[in-house]
Amino acid sequence: MGKNFTNENISWGRQMIKTLKIENLKPGMIVGKDIYSSSFDRLIAKENSVLTTQGINRLIRYYVREISVKFPEEIKNENEDKRWKADLKREVVDEETQTTNQTSAEKMKQSDSFKQFYKTFNESLKVTEKVMDDIAFRAAEINSTLIDTMIDRVVNVSNNGIFIFDMLHCMRELDDLTYAHSMSVALICKVFGEWLHLPKAEVDALKMAGFFHDIGKVKVPRExxxxxxKLTQSEYEIVKKHTEFGYDILKNKNIDERVxxxxxxxxxxxxxxxxxxxxxxxxxxxxxxxxxxxDSYEAMTANRCYREALCPFTVIEExxxxxxQHYEPKYILPLMEMIAQSYIGNNVVLTNDVVGEVIMxxxxxxxxxIVRTAADYIDLSREKSLKIKQVI
Structure with a gap:
């Protein structure tokens, strides 16, 4: 489980197990049973691992509401007591050192999960570029199976929607208005479809719509x-044509009309x-x-040649x-909430340069x-002079 929980199992004497709500957990408590994500596709915490602050935040981000916790009635012997306390002390020191020296994104980028996601994502871009260019410039037919397999290969590294948002948040340096953007939007559309509880066939079609939505941009001059x-008015009119270019490229292809x-x-x-x-x-x-x-969320939260990425909370405010006015309420309202929830547990920088953690x-x-800082809890809905300016 990386640095979020201790990996070593702890042997106990007589013990009792209690179920505690997430808000009652404290660093140092012992996990009573293996904890899995809601879809049971990811082990979040192992039995007998020691909870840390970061570990508890991880549980919050996976929407875990309560867990089983072990309370020892007695420790087997004095040496074991000392060993357990030393393990916990070392874990807390390690965690505090990491928090001081590294941002959440930096720690994420060092993880094996991110390295695998990054590798798989970038491999997909080579295929994406060839597929789109062949369809747009060489009238190739659409190989839906190839595209679906390619997207799912990236998805399968990800395990769940929150993980995908975590990974994409760490990849904002990719400045690509067509291929990387299209893959990112395809992944986000899959997450959105699942969050909206659409049937699998609908999610697959929506994922394909996300992948192809900007194919028309391959016909817009790169310069x-x-x-x-800032674009001139005539240049902006050319960019706007990408929607019609995309329609012309796809209209006679054997693909879902909604794409x-x-x-x-x-x-x-x-x-x-x-x-x-x-x-x-x-x-x-x-x-x-x-x-x-x-499309709007990915475009605003990614780096572009003409501006840096916007803070996700700035995008949510927008x-x-x-x-x-602009979006369908039955889609935008639940999706905004889920996007915001995906950042619970992340460290952020406020406009007064104070660093804190999103907790509610x-x-x-x-x-x-609500943000927890080293000195206080700040409810930004009440402190109107402050905002989140950066997720770190």
């Missing part, structure tokens, strides 16, 4: 896509202010509405301001959670 200065519509409509807004056709809410394809959210959301103001 315009990668321009660091084609997502390529055309993912920049439409429910109030009619989008493009290319200024469609309103009831005229926009349902998949296109979901892809629009995934969503909150425009949610009902404010349901009616998701961009302003």
């Amino acid at each position: 315009i896509l990668c321009k660091k200065d 084609i519509m997502a390529a055309l409509m993912h920049h439409e807004k429910c109030d009619g202010s989008g493009y290319p056709n200024h469609l309103e809410r009831d005229q926009i394809d349902e998949f296109a509405k979901i892809v629009a959210i995934a 969503f909150e301001l425009n949610a009902l 959301l404010n349901k009616h103001n998701l961009a302003r959670p």
Whole structure:
């Protein structure tokens, strides 16, 4: 379990096991039974491991509500007592040293999980570029099985939606407006589909819509896509054409109609202010509405040649301001909450440069959670002068 829990099992004398809610856990408590994610596809904590602050935060991020905890009635002998206390002390010191010297992202990047995800993701980009270019420029047919397998290969490294967001958060240095962006949006669409409890066949189709939504950008001159200065009006009009280019590329292909519509409509807004056709809410394809959210979130939280990545909580605030006008409420509202929940347990920097940890959301103001600092608890929904400026 890395540094979140001690790996060594501890032998106990007589003991009792109690079930405790997550808010009652303390560092130093002993896990009573193996803890798995809600889908039972990931072991989060092993029986007999020692809980640390980071370990408890990990449980929170996996939405674990309660666990079994062991309480020894007696330790077998004095030597074992000393060994256990030494183990715990060492674990706490290690954790405090890591917290002081490394950000959450830096620690994540050193993990085997991230290295495997990064490797698999980058391998997929070579295939993504060839697939899209062959379809767009050489009229190749769409090999849905190949694409589905490629996306799932990245997904299978990830285990669950929160993990995917963790991994993508650590990869914001990838400055690619087409291929990496398309793969990222495909992954986010899969997560969104599952969070919305869509049937598997629908999730698979939505994932494909995310993958192909920006295929039209391969026909936009790269010097315009990668321009660091503000686009001229004529350049912006060319960029906007990518939705129609994408539609023209896909319209005669053997693929789900909703994938084609997502390529055309993912920049439409429910109030009619989008493009290319200024469609309103009831005229926009349902998949296109979901892809629009995934596309906006990924684009705003990733580095671009013309700006640095925005803080996820800045993006959530932007969503909150425009949610009902631009996006479908039945999609954007639950997705905003799930996105915000995925950052519980992360360290953040406030606008006064104080570092803290996101510990609880404010349901009616998701961009302003409760943050625990070294000195205090700050409810950002009340402290209007402060905001989260960076997730670290």
